[in-house]
Amino acid sequence: MRGAIRDLVARRLSEQIATDLLPPDPAEATIDWRTLLVLDAAMPFEQLAAAYPALLAPSQRKQRGTWFTSRELAAPTAARTLAPLLARTDSTPLRIVDPAVGGGTFLLAALHELRAAGLPARDAMRCLHGVDIDSTAAALAALAVWSAAELPPADLCDFKSNVRAGDGLLDLPAGTFDAVLTNPPWETLQSTPDAIARVARLRPHFHHQGPGKLYTYRLFVERCHQLLRPGGRFGLCVPASLWFDRDAAPLRDLLLDECRWEWLFGFENTQKLFPIDSRYRFAMVVGEKGGRTESVKTAFGRTDVADWAAVSPRHTLYGARELRALSPASGAFVEVEDARDLDILQRMARAGRR
Secondary structure (H helix, E strand, O other), X not given: OOOHHHHHHHHHOOHHHHHHHOOOOHHHHHEOHHHHHOOOOOOXXXXXXXXXXXXXXHHHHHHHOOOOOOHXXXXXXXXXXXXXXXXXXXXXXXXXXXXXOOOOHHHHHHHHHHHHOOOOHHHHHHOEEEEEOOHHHHXXXXXXXXXXXXXXXXXXXXXXXXEEEOOOOOOOOOOOEEEEEEOOOOOEOOOOHHXXXXXXXXXXXXXXXXXXXXXHHHHHHHHHHHHEEEEEEEEEEEEOHHHHOHHHHHHHHXXXXXXXXXXXXXXXXXXXXXXXXXOOEEEEEEEEEOOOOOEEEEEEEEOOHHHHHOOOOOOEEEEHHHHHHHOOOOOOOOOOOOHHHHXXXXXXXXXXXX
């Protein structure tokens, strides 16, 4: 049963392609086979990639941080991230990467944007790159993107080197990408022997993490900045602690002082946008490497993905100076509903300093 996903792929393509994409992986033993057996062998690869997290045993799903982003969240994030790049007159092919590619949802959204901008399917697919520590997820992501591009199997054989198993925190070449789109794992690196060894490997490469434990999403936010060329753009899905946790202050400084941070669009999970606690909060973050932030378009407490997909999402413009004035010690965002709330906070802060 260990090669069941490989068998599904082989039935659609060939045994050789399936084996190349999905070499024997002991971790596959953690899959819930009862769920896998009811999958249709003809299921589109995009659906199979999206269904993969539900096949994992719960302990493995949490350990790997396998909570894939929905198309409804990924699509507007990719559109806002890539639009300025696609408007440029430079004809050099873009390099777009997801360093925690999962089921490939962000790469699929990027493929759609590239095709809509007029790129042929083969050229658009070659712009896309991704890695994931879960080799099965990476293989399914490659299959999903290739299938969406509607290209022959020979193109899949070439593309599998673009989207593959790997460590997004260490393996990709820094400073070589025009855009990063990702929803990284939101886990804490624990005190197990393996985690201690991994922390020792990672610490020297990251300088905006703050004291204490390492959190995977914070590492990936900094890694996204490292991966980008000057003027490169990022679109990220991150947990709420990015905007208020004191220990995340070095990351906020990075986004404010070395980037043009454009969007912080916050959601509450009451509609189960992710299959985790409904009280969980997260945000879509968009910006550009280089320059300095003057203001951030913010929204907090949204529950409907249609709000983010709107042509002009309702937001509050949060000035960087206002942010520093309201939270001088850590640069934490105080959640506001509209500009009136922000004005009240500023007047209270000024009165408190008299």
